Amino acid sequence: MAYALEDEFGDIIGKAKRGQGLSHSQVAGRAGITEAQLSQMENYTLKPTEDQVYKIADVLNLDGPKLLDIAMERWVPEPVQPGYDEALEVVTVSAKVGDYPVNAYLLICKQTNEAAIIDTAANPDVILRKVREIGVKPTVILLTHAHGDHANGLPELEKATGCPTYIHENEPKPRSTQQFRLLKHGDEVSIGKLKVKVLDTPGHTPGGCSFHTRSTVIVGDAIFAGSVGGANISYTDEISSVGDHVLSLPDDVKIFPGHGPATTVGEEKAHNPFF
Template identity: 40%
Template sequence: MIPLEDNYTDVIGKAQRGLNLSDSLLAEKAKVSVEQLRKVKEGEPIDEILEKIAPVLGLGKKALLDLAKGLYYPQDRGIIPGLFHFNTRWEDMTVNSYLVWDTTTKEAAVFDTGGNCTEMLDAIKVHGLHVKYIFLTHTHADHIAELGRLKRAVGAPAYCCELEMISGTEPFSPGKEFQLSHLSIRSFLTNGHSPGGVSYYITGGEHKFVIVGDSIFAGSMGGGNYSYSDALKNNKEKILTLPDDTIICPGHGPLTTVGEEKIHNPFFAFS
């Protein structure tokens, strides 16, 4: 079981940094003491304080409290036809990469490389898959660490958003659609965590997938390093408007769904 990428203190920190709120200003706006805020941020989940700071940070109260109490983890979906999820080590963390394929023709696409692509290459060989595309969600080091090795091994071109180009990749404009046998892959810009972050919505198979990189996680989202407001807007308007049963494949942490994140993600759940 892959742990959640973020705990409730991470969520508070990301929102606080995104809104450029110091501890003293956040405490003042929430009408709590700096000492009370410090305790919460150090891992003491005090309900009364969390309820006060949540609206100031633009976070859903119940979702934040549930996360703080360890009450949220997305449903385990077991084996999903046409999808392999790889979780590999990169320095002091783990990172996800994915292999999606048409189960009838075995034509496949890779999404990011993770910190080590050995397991992915083994799966390609064992299942007799033919990789047609390599897609990058963004170009942070943990997501592209094995790009050279992967390209050499599978002989497929690598595609990257034109807003975030790196050597050895082919540029494309977000909105471009790709065909993978019976599967359709639609790209759309979900920047905010990075300048050219892209998500890929895959339909035509037994399940709908969206490969999102670090745009959104189960119970959290990637930090708005490039633009916090754009990150929030893109997640709300482009990812969470997809059908509820769409499986979200994030860059870190476990798989989730659009429906689950609309209810349980503190950044987006306000009921």
């Protein structure tokens, strides 16, 4: 499918189903469809009717109209334009882990040209090449979480940049050459003149966190445009922490996820069926 979102209808209902501990047969039964139909909808061989989307949304505690827009491929977020903030720049570094695209980011203080490397995209070479290409000076490495597609290659990045690495205190620790600097909700890390605040966004992982400064938040796999990361640890924590800490930010705040396109708080409040 050419639809630009990280997750589409089938991914969304699968995540909501697993997250809430509902069985395939429970969801199908309560939504008035067969298990085979539900499977076909999840793997995109059957397009649901409007009525079926609303019933499934109801069973899964998802927002019906928002889910319908995604099922009918009627919504994608407006592209985030570079230069939206005079004090900073966010450069997306896209790489592939196997066939699976992943985003790391450079968060740059325009005044000092200092930068944070946020996640590794499991591809230190691509990141280091981008750092050289745009001529910024990395001062810290920040990890949203420790999954391999976000944290592999950390030792190489540390050796090449000499930067300290920050990770949430509750997160499992990936391979590293140094002692981590540990973060908790509300902590601040300086990048040049920027003050970056740590927001707890666990649920996908135990100590997943997001990094917020001015009108920018980098969220790892806590929330995607129109979806959320798989709730491996706690669906309730994931939904409530993203709702409380990310979607409570002003509507014009730009959200940069670990997979898929950038979005905004306003777009997600209006279109993300999990909220």
